[in-house]
Amino acid sequence: MEQFLKQLHTIPEVAELVRRVEEGGCPVAVTGLQPVHRSCVGAAVALAAERPAVFVCGDEREAQQLRGDLQTLLGAEPVVLLGREWQLRPGAIASRDWERSRLAALYALSRGEAPVTVATADALCARTLPPKLLHSLALTLEVGARADLNELADRLVSAGYTRCQQVEGVGQFALRGGILDVFSPLMDQPVRCEFFDDEIDSMGAFDPGTQRRTKNVTSAQILPAAEVLPHCAPGGLTGLGERLEALAEKLAKKPKTEKTAQQLRQDAEHFRTGAVPGGLDRYLAAVYPEVCTGVDYLPKDAVVFLCESGRVDERVKGTLLQLKQDEESLLEAGLLAGEYARLALSGEELYAALEEFPVVMEDTLPTSRHPLRPRGLIAVNAKQLSSYGGSLETAVSDLEHYRATGSAVLLLCAGEIRANNLRHLLEERGIPAVLDPAGTAMPAPGEVRITLGALTAGSEWPQLHLAVLTEGQLTTASAGKRQRVKKASNRQKIQSYTDLTPGDLVVHEHHGVGRFVGIQRLPVDGVEKDYIKIDYAGGDCLYVPATQLDLVSKYIGGGEDQERTRLNKLGGTEWAKQKTKAKKAAKDLAKGLIALYAQRQKQPGFAFSPDSTWQREFEESFDFTETDDQLRCIAEIKADMEKPRPMDRLLCGDVGYGKTEVALRAVMKCILDGKQAAILVPTTVLAQQHYATAVSRFRNFPVKIEVLSRFTPAKEQKRILEAAAGGHVDLLIGTHKLLQKNMVFKDLGLLVIDEEQRFGVTHKERLKEMSRQVDVLTLSATPIPRTLNMALSGLRDMSTLEEPPRDRQPVQTYVLEHDWAILEDAMRRELSRGGQIYYLHNRVESIDLTASRIQKMLGPEVRIVVGHGKMSEHELSSVMQAMVDGEADILVCTTIIETGIDISNVNTLIIEDADKMGLAQLHQIRGRIGRSSRRAYAYLTYRRGKVLQETAAKRLAAIREYVEFGSGFKIAMRDLEIRGAGNLLGPEQSGYLMSVGYDMYLKLLEEAVLEEKGEEKKVETECSADLTINANIPERYVPAPEQRMDLYRRIAAIRTNDDASDLLDEMLDRYGEAPRSVLALLDVALLRAAAAKAGVCDITQKGSTLRFTLAVFRPEALVAVCGLSKYKFRLTLSAGETPMLTLKLKPGEDTLEAALALVEDLKLASEPAGQA
DSSP states (O other): OHHHHHHHTTSHHHHHHHHHHHHSOOSEEEESOOHHHHHHHHHHHHHHHTOOEEEEESSHHHHHHHHHHHHHHHSSOOEEEOOOOOOOOTTOEEOOHHHHHHHHHHHHHHTTOOSEEEEEHHHHHBBOOOHHHHHHHOEEEETTOBOOHHHHHHHHHHTTOEEOSSOOSTTEEEEETTEEEEOOTTOSSOEEEEEETTEEEEEEEEOTTTOOEEEEOSEEEEOOSOSOOGGGSTTHHHHHHHHHHHHHHHHHTSSTTHHHHHHHHHHHHHHHHTOOOSOGGGGHHHHOOSOOBGGGGSOTTOEEEEESHHHHHHHHHHHHHHHHHHHHHHHHHTOSOGGGOOOBOOHHHHHHHHTTSOEEEEOSSOOSOOSSOOSOEEEOOOEEEOOOTTOHHHHHHHHHHHHHTTOEEEEEESSHHHHHHHHHHHHHTTOOOEEOTTOOSOOOTTOEEEEEOOOSSEEEEGGGTEEEEESSOOOSGGGTOOOOOOOOOTTSOGGGGOOOOTTOEEEETTTEEEEEEEEEEEEETTEEEEEEEEEOBTTOEEEEEGGGGGGEEEOOOSTTOGGGOOOOBTTOSHHHHHHHHHHHHHHHHHHHHHHHHHHHHHSOOOOOOOOOHHHHHHHHTOSSOOOHHHHHHHHHHHHHHTSSSOOEEEEEEOTTSSHHHHHHHHHHHHHHTTOEEEEEOSSHHHHHHHHHHHHHHTTTSOOOEEEESTTSOHHHHHHHHHHHHHTOOSEEEESGGGGSTTOOOSSEEEEEEESGGGSOHHHHHHHHHHTTTSEEEEEESSOOOHHHHHHTTTTSEEEEEOSOOTTOOOEEEEEEEOOHHHHHHHHHHHHHTTOEEEEEOOOGGGHHHHHHHHHHHHOTTSOEEEEOTTSOHHHHHHHHHHHHTTOOSEEEEOGGGGGOOOOTTEEEEEESSGGGSOHHHHHHHHTTSOOSSSOEEEEEEEOTTOOOOHHHHHHHHHHHHHHHHOOSHHHHHHHHHHHHHHHHHOHHHHHHHHHHOHHHHHHHHHHHHHHHHTOOOOOOOOOEEEOOSOOOOOTTTSOOHHHHHHHHHHHHTOOSHHHHHHHHHHHHHHHOSOOHHHHHHHHHHHHHHHHHHTTEEEEEEETTEEEEEESSOOHHHHHHHHTSGGGTTTEEEEOSSSOEEEEEOOTTOOHHHHHHHHHHHHHHHHHHHHHO
16 A cells, blocks of 8 residues: 555645654644545655654544554554553452553553554553553563573562462463463463573463463563552552551541541551552552653654544543542542542643644644644545445446546455455456556556555545545454464363362262362371362261272252252262163163154255355455354354255354354355245344344345344235245244244245244244254354263254454453442443443342432433343333333343343443352353443442352452453353253253263263164273372472362373373473372373273282282183293182282382283283184
């Protein structure tokens, strides 16, 4: 696009601007510029003056659009600096994503690495840490560099990092022996450094989910993790404490400020002891006495462009007013000292600071109100054209007009395939076009040139006789979006969620459900070993050697009521009965599924043809970058459609993860083959929403779409039914009206069912009739565990979406005590920017009371509606429709919004009693907001002063940790998935699942499926080994008990040498060199595996004799082994009810080696006999 910018220099007004910027003559006001021209003119001026450019705008949406345009024009990714979220309340815990993106931007600016910057006005006013400090705190770790680990840890703490046992989220670090893990704001993945003495020996990025290294790196950039760093105050924490103390003395003398003085003393005490209080922004002015703001970070020789200077000025005033109100309420509450109440520059100060730079005010219309007095006024003549989106008709008529008047036309296209298609289509209409993807030259008069790129809108420059047309903002992958490192999905074994904590319920394969007490080290025969203690009913307890932990798994039932599950008795028959019952149920389920599957395999279906160019064009016109998961699911679904048997696929993914897009692509494929498609949804509102989405996605294609729901008048319904029967409707979207008897399709090819679990039994029967030979795609928002998917493999095809779409903005989340004053403030703030609010109150009986209380608080003009599950579907959908249409401002509701709908204008969510909900549920509800380019806020509140029970307190701590660092989420997903499993298997199976626990149930189900298919499951003998050798994980090697447990479990599950070396690698990576006792553990695990293969079910050692209990009795093999000369007089066979071999050890012989040798001999001896 450089050619285009150079051509803009030839416009006299632009040249004049450049002259003023270079020779002085600013501030200057330029009028006649629409949003797209502002970026064009700005970029042209910056390019000609060879200076960095700073664009200041009024709101975040504008900032994002500018960013896209500037990236296309200048080919460089602009640095975006957005406003600050002030954390002023000591009790609230807040999420930090926004702060971190600010730190990354400030850092890029301070390094002078920002040729183009886009900032909102309030981001420049807010005080922040001085650039010198940011520089001194940013660390670069490099392989081969020297660093003292303790000093490094101190530096990280003073840079705002939190020390923890295992790094899961941004802003945490962990130190184990000579290994440092740290997760800095700039990184996609945390980094692990291994030290040899004080030298960095190696470094690698690792996946926080598995804690395994993903790739090696040579250096890493560590930024501070917060903007206010009390450790960096003059005199450190003690100096800060002393200053607060001194101020408190002064304030205590006046009666008005006594409260403040108390608060200051309390905080000063905290600082002195090294505990940092919450709501640190209150002390920003104390920590950084010199005033330093975003303006101080701008490049010294920059040109500053104010986009729509009136809006910028409004934003500055609005922000300051808001801050002033916050400060006043905090001063009243005694939380903030008047001395420290200056958190931002006033408007005058901001403009005075900007006077230092050449400033260009870019406005649409001439105005008399300029924030800076202009020294010159320039008017540019340019028109803004709307982007034609992809409808060629409008483009063609425009092009003909421009060619007739001799204008040159530059056509911007999203991708190369689109550009080629466009050229062909234009040539068919008799308009010759030149394809120039690299943009090497500008079009000549009367010529049409197609090049790659995209702007928010087209523009016409009459002086240049040039028109620039665009398809609309580029959002395809080629736009240079950062590809995120894909998070490890929950495809791995369910190992790592099993951080067993004392008090958890566990299932032992042979003894049933008990309660885990802890790890205990007991001396046996002079060797220390670790045992797991499990309590059972009636006061019995069981000690399981840590080497056999694979027989124990965590009990996962459904949902939260773990307290009520009964423990089994040791040695009772009850567990065996439960297991048999569950086994029978699993068998019935498998039978039913297999019958269904076989029947479907026999049915002939329709094989759709491979993708056509239309299909590709439809897929390219998607406005966002697809996630890898989406691409995978789309491919799986298409492959199914192209097969001759009917498809039956389940697509799981959280709301907002792009399921609809995947479904619409399947619909398009169906329609292109001349068949009809139908989408069945549970509620009217969803029908309207899908209809709107479909209409906008298919707008450039000749597809006839209709919607059938309660809102469709009777006359319309009749017309639609006739059209469907006559084949005049391509896509029909509807509620269960689609299941009426009189609904006939001429040729139905694909049925998409949304939220299947919300249809009743009768509906499902009717569905079965409809879908006999039709391809069916079912969408579900509750994720279903991969593990269940594996157990049912081949019976039900599943695709899952696990990664959220790229552009989802983080939601600014607070966890705090319920306080009407704060919430009122939050609600007013949202309403004042024209947004809507969800207020979650989970008790139906008092919901109207809460609604009227909010009404009283906010005044009569605020429109409040109430929604809960006890309302009829009719009432509920009209309430939801009111929210969708923007006729209501606040929805006070129960958790029904969980499976709810997308309303992008709802950007504030308030939840009462958040401590009563599971993480997974909170996460799902929070996903309802933050779907537009505006910032979204979630307030998770708990009751004031209520003493939390232990479980609720634990849950709240988990929520806080999750909000602050984004960690601990995997465990929550488990809850959700088990709920999903319950949904998929139906209520009857869920009962059995509860009685034996999820993992056990899965094992039984897998066996049942194999049995039904007629594949015998090999009966693996499990071998237990109890040897007197020193085999354990010492505490100095792995200090955290949960992690030790986890390792014991995984070592016990080892079956092959590969497993062992893989685990050894991981331990080396995470904890350093493994000591001998750990290696011995691995050997015992391998011995157990080998013995099981040789038919030995137990090996025990008493003094110097080893006893091998045989599960499989093979006389020939035993005779052969006993006859070997090396075992003469040492090996005796006792054939009783359970045959046994006893081996006497030679003095000084290694127990493990002797046992392994015997097991190998047994295996060899039994092999040829087996083949004969």
